[in-house]
Amino acid sequence: MGEPSLSAAFVAVIRRDLLLAMRRKSDVLTTLFFFVIVVSLFPLGIGPEMAMLRKIAPGILWVAALLATMLALPRLFAADYADGTLEQMALSAVPLGVLVTGKIVAHWLLSGLPLALLAPVLGLQFDLATDALGVLALALLIGTPVLSLIGAIGAALTLGVRGGGVLVSLLVLPLYVPVLIFGAGAVEADLSGLGATAHLSLLAAFLALAAFFGPWATTVALRIALE
């Protein structure tokens, strides 16, 4: 064969994962409904105390987003592992890292992106100001790819392990803490009038770091899982 077509393979992985998700919508919708319901329970439980709601809103939206992205993580590689597709990816002339990055992008498009778009709507229940809602969406847009990138490492490490779903949470949630602190911090900073630029810049720095190391670490973990 000649030179393998990297970009075609990268796009094909993303399109394939989106197509598979469309054929089995329940998996994607579970994540979104979970996010919507968990976030909506808090205003109902606490009652119409606006000051309190405004104070807790960033934290609650971010924690719910973390847990919702976690929900889809165990499935990230499990199906491909079970039906032999992952073996084929590992043996492809296209570097496994390229294909894995495609899968992570697809995971973000199916979990992180819809959450970031939904969050401002849900934020209305907490009486957040318009510009705070904008900062929230922006922080989630920068932060959720980090969640997908770090989550993929956990999903790869626990592949084929019994009870991997629980293990992946224990492994990955502590690593999500910095994203949670600066993500929720961005909205709080904006609410208190300090401006969110510093927090958002730090989030973007996390994203750059995770985008560099995440696919590499995931690839190494997958090769170990396949042995």
Add this chain to the structure above:
Amino acid sequence: MLEASNLECVRGEKSLFRGLSFRLESATCLMVQGTNGSGKTSLLRMLCGLSQPAHGEIRWNGEPIGKLAEDYRGELLYCGHAGAVKDDLTALENARLSATLAGEPVDEQAARAALRQLGLKGREDLPARVLSAGQKRRVALTRLLLETRKLWVLDEPLTALDKAAVANLGGVIDAHLAGGGIAVLTSHQELPLSGRVDHLRLD
């Protein structure tokens, strides 16, 4: 040229085989035989580089396969027990996607022709979920027709195939060997091949 020298495979505390050496030139088929659990699949996975031998080395054209990495994978086609066929995708989508993921995108025409050649005419647009085990195996085997690789490593390719499909596959492998290819395969069934076939028994 594929060369294995002094391979040893250890599973748990048991050594499945040791001191295994062979050398495959172009246009040769190696038929690996042995009882269940004798290490056939382990050997094939080692040849692909999916697992490391406990001892020994595998070389492709004189270079260790670990060093060649993607260059070796570009010459290799592995068909394992699991067919890598997605139930939710159609036969055609499966065929095209597996070729693209392997790094050799094909157009729809070529994929349809390959599916027809393996006797899946009229089934191209059905989801793999509704296909029989033998038909799914045929979808997995379309990769043999769509990808241009020198070395084929096939683990039980005849499972669930009917007589006509076995003869058909025999013809495909013969054509590959005639074109200077190399094939390593395991099977418990007879597969009539006209090219040069070496036998290896693992017991």
